[in-house]
Amino acid sequence: MSLKLRKKVDPLPGCPMSKCMALLSGLWTPELIWCLSHGARRFSELQRNNPTITAKVLSGRLRDLQARGVISRAVLATSPPSVEYQLTSLGMELIPAITSIVEVGSRLLLRDSAGEQ
Amino acid sequence: MSLKLRKKVDPLPGCPMSKCMALLSGLWTPELIWCLSHGARRFSELQRNNPTITAKVLSGRLRDLQARGVISRAVLATSPPSVEYQLTSLGMELIPAITSIVEVGSRLLLRDSAGEQ
């Protein structure tokens, strides 16, 4: 794990770009929002979908996202207790941006594999 | 400057999301790509468009972006010498993602100002 991705700073407060990037900030954050855009997920499900994230970081990101109003947390009265996270309406507004990022990334990956052959 | 934005790590190499985010990584990087998406820009122009970035960080980001193949650098034989940066074809592929981010951010900002009144 050598390539670094994003540090949390808001270079231009009040700027559209920063407004959105601030919500996507934090390692794993876009991945988590992407997972949750497909429906509510439990803690362990998010761990399975992101194999190399540690519990500490996962719970950290989830707390951040909740604090920013991007996701909601619901404790289910099951046994053993489980917790479900899902996007808020604010969180859902991020989906177009996330989708665009995924689409661009997919196209770049396709080109890579095409070029290698 | 308290809000943190992005640290450069690639949590899931080979994943579309990471493929794209890796190119957007680094503080100021999306802003710079956004500036360059409107045409070639000189070093000092980029500084003027991003008032709080320091020369060290700006030249660092530009070197990173060049190394990733996102932008190209051209030294113009003027006097005094000037340097022009512009997006490569790879860099232009990022525009849809950046545009999406800006659009989402703009909508969120509009909502904020509407709610405050």
Add this chain to the structure above:
DNA sequence: CTGTATCCCCGTGGATACTG
């Protein structure tokens, strides 16, 4: 199952000064 508590490394980015 869903987290929290420590410890620690190191990259990032700011400040400042200097150069061709």
Add this chain to the structure above:
DNA sequence: CAGTATCCACGGGGATACAG
């Protein structure tokens, strides 16, 4: 004008162990 050279503080995130 277009950078480079240092120095430094900060905090994010990994590893590991533990807890309700």
